[in-house]
Amino acid sequence: MIRLFIILTLSSSFSYAQWYQIHFSQVYKHQPLQAANNPQRIDTFLTKQILQTKHSLDAALQELDSDSITQALIQAHNQGVLIRVVTETDYAHEDSILQLQKAGISVRTDNDRSGLMHNKFLIFDHKTVWTGSLNTTDNGCYKNNNNAIAIVSEKLAANFSTEFDELWNGQFGKTSPKSIPHPIITMQDGTIITTLFAPEMDVASVLMQQITEAETSVVFMAFSFTHDGIGNTMVARYQDGVGVSGIFEKRGSSTKYSEFGKM
Numbered sequence: 001m002i003r004l005f006i007i008l009t010l011s012s013s014f015s016y017a018q019w020y021q022i023h024f025s026q027v028y029k030h031q032p033l034q035a036a037n038n039p040q041r042i043d044t045f046l047t048k049q050i051l052q053t054k055h056s057l058d059a060a061l062q063e064l065d066s067d068s069i070t071q072a073l074i075q076a077h078n079q080g081v082l083i084r085v086v087t088e089t090d091y092a093h094e095d096s097i098l099q100l101q102k103a104g105i106s107v108r109t110d111n112d113r114s115g116l117m118h119n120k121f122l123i124f125d126h127k128t129v130w131t132g133s134l135n136t137t138d139n140g141c142y143k144n145n146n147n148a149i150a151i152v153s154e155k156l157a158a159n160f161s162t163e164f165d166e167l168w169n170g171q172f173g174k175t176s177p178k179s180i181p182h183p184i185i186t187m188q189d190g191t192i193i194t195t196l197f198a199p200e201m202d203v204a205s206v207l208m209q210q211i212t213e214a215e216t217s218v219v220f221m222a223f224s225f226t227h228d229g230i231g232n233t234m235v236a237r238y239q240d241g242v243g244v245s246g247i248f249e250k251r252g253s254s255t256k257y258s259e260f261g262k263m
Contacts, residue, residue, distance in 0.1 A: 002208045019153065019187055021045070025134065025146040035142040042134060042148060043141045046122075047072035051151060053124045055175045056082045058164045060119035063091040065137045070096040074103045086110070086167045088117040110172050115199075117172065120148075123161055127154045133223070145221075151193070155182040174199045220246035231259030238263075 003006060025042045028035040035041060043066055049241050050072040052055065057076060064087060077083050077100075088099060089109040101107050110117035121131035132148035158181045166176050178200050185193040196203045204227055211218055211233045218234060225231065225248060238244040246263075253260040 018189070021150045023132075023134075023148045023150075026145065027145055028142050041141060042146070043068050043136075045150075046130060046134075046136070046148070049124060049128070049130060050076050050122075053081050055125050057122060057124055058074055058084050058161065058168075059122040060086045060117070060164055060167055061122075062088045062116065062118050062120055063094070063135050063140075064096045064100075064136050065140060067092075068098070069136045070099055073100060077103055077105050084108075084164075084168060086117065086119075086164065089113075090116075106111050108168060110167070110169075111170060113172060115173055117167070119167070121160055121164075123157050123164060126157050126161060128152050129156050131160075131161050133230065141208060153185060153187070154194070155185045156193060156195065158182060159185075163197050177199045204229055208261050212238055214242050217243040217245075219244075222246065223249045224252060225259045226257045227259070231262050234259075235262060 019069055023042045023045050026035070038123075047068050048130060050069070053076050057073075059073075064085075068261050073083060073085075081099075082243045083105045085097075085100060085105060085107045087107060089111055089112045090096065090106070097107055120134055120136065121129060123129055128150060130148060130150045132146065134146040134148045135144075140146050162181055166172075166179070171177060171230070180195055180197075182194060185195070187193065194206075196206060208229055211230070214237060218237060220234075223247075234244050234246075244263075248260045252258055
C-alpha cells in the first residue's frame with residue numbers, strides 16, 4: 001500500500017488564506033439533490049483548482065468515479081494542460097478512467113501488484129498540492145467523512161512530483177526510492193511541514209515519536225486503526241496524563257485487529 005504522511009507543526013502566527021486551504025466532505029444520506037446543489041461540497045473546490053491549472057497536473061488517485069472531477073480533468077486537458085494520472089489497477093476499468101483515456105489523457109496503473117496504490121494527491125503547475133483522505137468518488141465526496149488540504153509551496157510540490165514520477169515509472173512498494181528533495185519545509189509564518197511516503201519510509205516510527213512528544217493532548221480520527229505500536233504509544237501517553245481522544249470508523253473496530261478494544 002502506497003501512502004503519504006504530512007506533519008504540520010503550526011506557529012502561533014498561523015495564517016489561513018496565504019498558503020493553505022482545508023476542506024471537509026459534506027455527508028448526505030439518500031439526498032442526492034441536496035448534495036449536488038451545495039456550493040460548499042468538496043468536489044467543487046477540487047474542480048475549481050483543476051480548471052485554474054495552466055500548464056501541468058499530475059494526479060495519483062486510488063479511485064476515480066466522480067463525474068464532476070472527471071469532466072474537469074477532461075476540460076483542462078482540452079485546454080492544453082498536460083495531465084498524467086496514476087491509479088489503482090483494481091479500479092482502472094471504471095468508466096471515469098476510460099473517459100480520461102478516450103479523451104487522450106495518459107493513465108497508468110500500479111501493475112496489478114498485491115499492494116494498493118492508496119494515494120490521493122494532485123499537483124498543480126508544480127506549485128500547489130492537494131492531498132488528504134478524500135477519494136475522488138461520489139462516495140468519498142458525499143457519503144463518507146473525508147478531508148483534504150491544498151498547500152501552495154513549490155518545495156512541497158517538488159516532493160510530491162518526485163514521488164509521482166516514481167509511481168509513473170512503476171516504482172512501487174518498499175523498494176521504491178526514498179527521495180524527498182525537501183524533507184523539512186519552513187513556511188514564511190514559521191509553520192514546519194515534514195513530508196513522508198510509505199511504505200519505503202518508516203512513517204509509523206515518526207508518528208509514534210510525535211505522539212510521545214505530545215505534552216497536553218492527542219486527537220485522532222481513523223478509518224482503520226490496527227497498528228499495535230501506535231496504539232500502545234497512545235495508551236502510554238494517556239497513562240502519563242496526556243489527553244487522548246479519537247473517533248474510529250465503526251466497521252472493523254470490533255475485530256481483534258483493531259486498537260479500539262485496547263483503548
